Amino acid sequence: MIPSIIWTSEDKVKMIDQTLLPQKLEFLEFDDYREVATSIKVMNIRGAPAIGVAAAMGMALATIEYKNLPKEKFLEAMEEAANVLRNTRPTASNLFWAIDRIWKIIDTYPDNPENLSELIIEEAKLMAQEDIIVNKSIGKNGAELLEDGDVVLTHCNAGSLATVQYGTALAPIRTAIEQGKKIEVIADETRPRLQGARLTAYELQYDKIPVNVISDTSSGLLMRLGKINKVIVGTDRVTSDAVFNKIGTYLVALAAKDNNIPFYVAAPTSSLSLGETIKDVTIEQRDSSEVSNVLGKVRIVPEGVECLNYAFDMTPFRLVTGIITEDGVFTHKELLNRYL
Numbered sequence: 001m002i003p004s005i006i007w008t009s010e011d012k013v014k015m016i017d018q019t020l021l022p023q024k025l026e027f028l029e030f031d032d033y034r035e036v037a038t039s040i041k042v043m044n045i046r047g048a049p050a051i052g053v054a055a056a057m058g059m060a061l062a063t064i065e066y067k068n069l070p071k072e073k074f075l076e077a078m079e080e081a082a083n084v085l086r087n088t089r090p091t092a093s094n095l096f097w098a099i100d101r102i103w104k105i106i107d108t109y110p111d112n113p114e115n116l117s118e119l120i121i122e123e124a125k126l127m128a129q130e131d132i133i134v135n136k137s138i139g140k141n142g143a144e145l146l147e148d149g150d151v152v153l154t155h156c157n158a159g160s161l162a163t164v165q166y167g168t169a170l171a172p173i174r175t176a177i178e179q180g181k182k183i184e185v186i187a188d189e190t191r192p193r194l195q196g197a198r199l200t201a202y203e204l205q206y207d208k209i210p211v212n213v214i215s216d217t218s219s220g221l222l223m224r225l226g227k228i229n230k231v232i233v234g235t236d237r238v239t240s241d242a243v244f245n246k247i248g249t250y251l252v253a254l255a256a257k258d259n260n261i262p263f264y265v266a267a268p269t270s271s272l273s274l275g276e277t278i279k280d281v282t283i284e285q286r287d288s289s290e291v292s293n294v295l296g297k298v299r300i301v302p303e304g305v306e307c308l309n310y311a312f313d314m315t316p317f318r319l320v321t322g323i324i325t326e327d328g329v330f331t332h333k334e335l336l337n338r339y340l
C-alpha cells in the first residue's frame, strides 16, 4: 500500500483522504497546520501512528508560517499551533507523543526560528521514516507467532492506512506472507465508521492478501466454529492496566478468551503510556449521527432518539496474550519491566 502521508518537496503535507475510501483513492494537500488539524478531527487521516506523524508535520508547517517572527513571538505562535493540534482527538497517545517530540527540539536548541524550522521539518520527515521501520520490526516479531494456514481476526484498521505505511496489527500478517506462510484475514466491519470494511479490506485487497469482512457481531460465532486461530489488533494507548483501542475490541478479547484463542496487541512504543492508568485517559465521544446514520447518510434510528458514540474501549491485560512492539513480544509483566 502507498504511504498514507508524506512531506512533499514543495514543503506541503500530502495525505490520502481516507473518508473517500474504498470508492476513491484521492489525496489532500495542505500548507496550513490548521487544515492538518481539521483533517485529523474529521478523520481524513486516522489511526494512532498516522495522526502522530500528521501532528508533527502540522507543527512543521506552523514553523514555516512563523519562522520570520522574533523568537518570543515565534514561541507564542507555536504554543497556539501545538494546542490546536492537541485538541483534535483525545485518546491516541501518539498525537501527544509526536507534538512533545517536536517541542523538545524547540527546548533543546535555543536557535533562531528559521534554523528551528529546518530542524523541525527534518524531524517530522524522520518520524515518518521511523514509523515504517518500527512497523517492519513489529512485523518481524509478530510473524513468529503466526503459523502457515492461520486465519487472523483484526478489528478496525491498524494497517498501512493507520500508520505511514505497513501497519502495526497488519504488519505480522504482511511479514508472515512475505516469508511464504499462507495467512488469511477476517476483518470486523467496525461500526460506526467502518474502518474494517472500508479500509482494512481496501488495503489488503490492494496488496492481494486474502480477506473476508464480517459484521461486528459475527466474530464470536466464527471463533466457536474454529474459523479463527488468532486475533491481532492495534492500539491507541497502552496504560499500565489496559489496552485502549477501537470500540468493540474488548468484546473481541472476551470472546477470544472464552474460546482459547490468542489475542495479541501490536503496539509501537510511541503508543505506550505506562505511567498512566485507565482513569487518566479520555475516551473520545463522537457525534451521535455517526451511529444513527449509516456513514452520515441514511438514518436508521427513529428521529428524536440520541445515540451514544464512544470511539474507543479498554481491554484489561488478563485478556491479552502478548504485546508486540518493535523490540519483541511481551507479556503484561514483561512490558512493565521493560518500559516503565
Ligand code: MRU
Residues within 6 Å of the ligand: 046, 047, 048, 049, 092, 155, 156, 157, 158, 159, 162, 163, 167, 168, 169, 195, 233, 234, 235, 236, 245, 246, 247, 311
Ligand atoms: O478512530 P480511528 O480510526 O483513528 O481508530 C483507529 C484504531 O482504533 C486503531 O486500531 C489504532 O489507532 C491503532 S492504528 C495502528
